[in-house]
Amino acid sequence: MTHLDPQLVWAFSGVLGVLVLSTAIGVALKFAVKKPEAQATIHNLNTRIAAWWVMSAIFGLTMVVGQIGSLVLFGMMSLLALREYVTLLPTRRADHRTLFWSFFIFTPLQYLLIGIHWYGMFTLLIPVYAFLFVPTRLVLAGDTESFLQRASTIQWGLMVCVYCLSYAPALLMLKIPGYAPDAKLLLYLVLVDQLSDVLQYVWGKLLGKHKIAPLISPNKTWEGFLGGVLTATLIGAALWWMTPFRTWVAAIVSLTIALMGFAGGLTMSAIKRDRGVKDYGTLIKGHGGILDRMDSMCFAAPIFFHIVRYFYVR
Amino acid sequence: MRPNLVAGLIAGTIAAAARLISGVQVRWVDSDPDPRPAVYFANHSSHLDFVVLWSSLPAEVRTRARPVAAQDYWSSGLRRALAVNVFRAVLIARHTGKAESDSEPADPRLAIEQMLEAMGENESLILFPEGTRGTGEEVAPFKSGLYYLCQRRPGLRLIPAYLNNLNRILPKGEFLPVPFISKLTFGPELTLEAGESKPAFLARAREAVCKLKDLG
Numbered sequence: 001m002t003h004l005d006p007q008l009v010w011a012f013s014g015v016l017g018v019l020v021l022s023t024a025i026g027v028a029l030k031f032a033v034k035k036p037e038a039q040a041t042i043h044n045l046n047t048r049i050a051a052w053w054v055m056s057a058i059f060g061l062t063m064v065v066g067q068i069g070s071l072v073l074f075g076m077m078s079l080l081a082l083r084e085y086v087t088l089l090p091t092r093r094a095d096h097r098t099l100f101w102s103f104f105i106f107t108p109l110q111y112l113l114i115g116i117h118w119y120g121m122f123t124l125l126i127p128v129y130a131f132l133f134v135p136t137r138l139v140l141a142g143d144t145e146s147f148l149q150r151a152s153t154i155q156w157g158l159m160v161c162v163y164c165l166s167y168a169p170a171l172l173m174l175k176i177p178g179y180a181p182d183a184k185l186l187l188y189l190v191l192v193d194q195l196s197d198v199l200q201y202v203w204g205k206l207l208g209k210h211k212i213a214p215l216i217s218p219n220k221t222w223e224g225f226l227g228g229v230l231t232a233t234l235i236g237a238a239l240w241w242m243t244p245f246r247t248w249v250a251a252i253v254s255l256t257i258a259l260m261g262f263a264g265g266l267t268m269s270a271i272k273r274d275r276g277v278k279d280y281g282t283l284i285k286g287h288g289g290i291l292d293r294m295d296s297m298c299f300a301a302p303i304f305f306h307i308v309r310y311f312y313v314r
Numbered sequence: 315m316r317p318n319l320v321a322g323l324i325a326g327t328i329a330a331a332a333r334l335i336s337g338v339q340v341r342w343v344d345s346d347p348d349p350r351p352a353v354y355f356a357n358h359s360s361h362l363d364f365v366v367l368w369s370s371l372p373a374e375v376r377t378r379a380r381p382v383a384a385q386d387y388w389s390s391g392l393r394r395a396l397a398v399n400v401f402r403a404v405l406i407a408r409h410t411g412k413a414e415s416d417s418e419p420a421d422p423r424l425a426i427e428q429m430l431e432a433m434g435e436n437e438s439l440i441l442f443p444e445g446t447r448g449t450g451e452e453v454a455p456f457k458s459g460l461y462y463l464c465q466r467r468p469g470l471r472l473i474p475a476y477l478n479n480l481n482r483i484l485p486k487g488e489f490l491p492v493p494f495i496s497k498l499t500f501g502p503e504l505t506l507e508a509g510e511s512k513p514a515f516l517a518r519a520r521e522a523v524c525k526l527k528d529l530g
Contacts, residue, residue, distance in 0.1 A: 079493065083337065087495040093449070093485055099492040281495060282339060 005182050007242045008063070011191070015056055022049050041205065047286030055284070055293075059190065063183045067115070070169040070186060075111040079103060080290040081161040081298075084280040088271070089153050094143035098134055098154055106130045107162050114166060117173045126163040131155055160268075160298050161291070167301040174305075176312045179244040185308065188243050189257065192236040193300045196258035197265070200228025217269040229258040244312050253307060257300045264299025268292075322377075325400050329369035329376065336362060336483060337495040340370045343529060344502040345473060347372045351438050352471040352503065354379065355460060357523055358442035359450035359481035362491070367440055367475060368401065370498050379438040382429060384408050404432040404439065426462045433467075443519065450481025453524055456516045464506035464515070472519065474501040476526035499526040 026046040033042050062069030086099060106126060113122040135151040171185045204224025212220045236254020240247045268291060272280065281289020332338075356367055364381045371379055381397075385405040388397040397403040406425045433439060443456035464470050478497040484490075501522055506515055 083493040083495060086492075087479065087482075091482065096482075096485060096488055096492055100490050103493060 004064070005180055005184060008182065008184055008187065011184070011187055011239070011242055012060060012063075015060075015191070019049070019053055019056060022052075044286055051284050051286050063187065066183075067169070067172045070172060070183060071111045071115050074165060074169045075108065077290055077294060078107050078111070078162045078165050080283065081165065081280075081294060082107065082157055084283075084289045084291045085157045085161055086154075088275050088277060088280060089157075090146075091153070092143055092145065092150060094141035095138065095150055095154065097141060098137040101133065101137060102130070102154060102158055102162075106133075106158060110162055110166050111169070114170045114173060119173065122166075122170065126158050130158050134158070164298040164302050165294060167305040168297060170305055171308065174309055174313050176244050176308070177314055179312075184242045185244075188236075188239060189301060189304050190297070191239065192232055192254045192257045193261050193297050195235055196228055196232035196261050197296050198228075199231045200224045200262070203227030203231070213266060216266055216273055220266070225262065229255065229262065232258045244308075253304065256307065257304055260300040260303050261296030264296040267299070268295035321399050324396075325377075326373075328365065328396075328400065332362070332365045332369040335491065335493065336366045336480070337493065338366055338370055338498050339495065340498045340500075342500045343526065345500050347375050347500075349374045349378060350471065351378075351433060351436060352473050353439045353441055353460065353463060354473045354475055354500075355441045355443050355519065355523070356475040356477050357450075357453045357527070358444045358447050359477070359486070360447065360484045362480050362484050363442065363447075363477050364401075364440060366480060366496065367477060367498060375438070378436060379440055380404055380432055381440040382406060382442075404429055422459065422462070426459060426466060429459070429463060430466055439463075443516075447486045448481075449486070453520060453527070456520050458512060458516065460519055461506070461512045461515050469505060471503045471505060472522075473503050474519065474522035474526060475499065476501075476523055476529075478527070499529055501526045 026042070026049050029042045030039075030046060033039055058073065062073040082103060091099065110122065110125055113125060134154050135147075138147065138151050138154075168186060168189060171189065172183060174185070200220070201224065203226075204219060204221045207223040207227065208219075208221035210222045211218065212222055212225055233251055233255045236257065237247055237251035240250035243250055243253075245253055268280075272278065279288030280291035283289050284293055287293050354367065354371075356363065364383065368376060368379060368381060380402045382404045383397060383406065385407045388394055388403060388405055397405065406428060429439060441460065443460045444454040445457045446454075448454050460472070464472070476497075476499045478499070479494045480496050482494045483492060483496060504519065504522055510518075
């Protein structure tokens with residue numbers, strides 16, 4: 001058990017408050033709305049809120065456990081995300097052993113390296129070692145059909161689902177002068193990133209008219225994007241007290257998280273559209289799969305980590 | 315603890331583990347789980363096929379569903395203990411002798427008798443009529459067993475099922491599984507019609523499985 005930071009407790013109380021409030025709004029809407037098509041939206045909203053309770057509880061519990069808890073949680077999410085990803089993409093019989101290595105050697109190793117704070121190797125394992133290992137192992141399997149496509153599919157999956165996502169719990173190994181080394185930064189990233197997603201959804205539902213990318217993500221609108229990114233930036237700035245940033249820096253960092261998250265959501269959607277599916281999975285009721293929920297995080301986490309490390313770690 | 319209670323606990327644990335590893339999404343299309351006796355038959359591409367299909371049945375159906383399996387594969391040690399005590403498998407001899415190469419194929423009529431006896435009045439069977447595992451791309455022509463079973467037991471309900479992606483999780487010739495999300499689709503029941511010929515019936519049964527594949 002780590003010592004519970006009062007700021008962490010404050011932040012979590014905030015999350016709890018928002019959950020209670022949204023649950024109340026969801027229940028009120030359920031009784032207020034009569035139109036059948038609107039009822040479907042409200043039903044989906046309430047399913048999503050229920051899933052948020054579960055996700056917040058799981059995340060909260062792992063934070064109390066400490067670094068190991070976060071590593072196990074994100075490691076599991078990487079495995080589940082990678083599973084959703086490879087299920088959707090064409091693989092061949094000859095990819096089997098390479099995939100086995102990706103799931104059961106590279107993924108655990110990546111999180112182990114964070115656990116033992118081996119920063120240099122953590123940044124190299126997948127972009128260098130796995131990058132070279134994957135095509136080599138595929139060559140040994142002896143099937144040249146769509147070779148480059150198969151190799152890059154696996155490399156890309158490892159990069160997004162494992163490497164990029166692992167930057168979130170890697171925040172716990174940063175030592176920032178004058179700032180308690182605990183899970184606050186990870187919580188901050190998760191809060192701003194996920195709030196940006198949620199607020200884009202909410203603003204989109206309330207005011208959304210002009211579609212941003214109708215072919216890729218039919219539900220994303222300019223109104224939702226601007227409203228969501230702006231409010232997430234403001235909330236991120238207002239949460240400066242739990243970070244090592246000043247208020248205006250917190251605003252810029254939050255804006256970056258929100259924009260990267262948007263890029264992640266759109267990119268991962270493009271893959272879904274290409275493969276002709278709506279969601280990556282069905283694990284989280286109302287949301288889809290892990291990758292539908294964490295797509296924004298995969299893009300936001302590495303950049304957030306780099307900003308913090310570059311400017312705040314001496 | 316009573317032995318069948320232990321076997322039940324083990325069975326429940328294996329079923330939960332199989333669902334977790336295979337991430338299986340189960341759908342019943344124009345059909346509902348029903349504990350009445352039936353033969354569940356599906357395409358075959360992986361050693362995991364049986365355990366995933368079996369674990370996807372609701373508990374009241376599962377406890378009465380017995381897999382039909384090749385004796386030579388399940389003949390030793392832990393596998394045999396599991397097959398006999400937990401899954402209550404109906405073990406069919408594929409060959410008369412011990413070695414596959416130097417003996418004649420076993421009498422198929424004997425296998426039918428064994429299956430009928432195992433079903434009794436209340437039990438169901440899980441059967442893979444292709445007879446052997448394929449690559450997962452095509453469904454091979456069905457062996458005749460399904461037809462003879464129906465002939466011997468008029469009105470026997472047959473439930474087709476299609477297992478998707480199990481060949482990617484554990485393909486033929488591999489011993490370590492890779493996690494993929496698999497899908498299992500059960501279809502509407504069918505029965506042998508009066509006067510239906512063996513080839514026509516087997517083709518229709520195979521078609522029922524293939525149709526579920528096309529549902530995606």
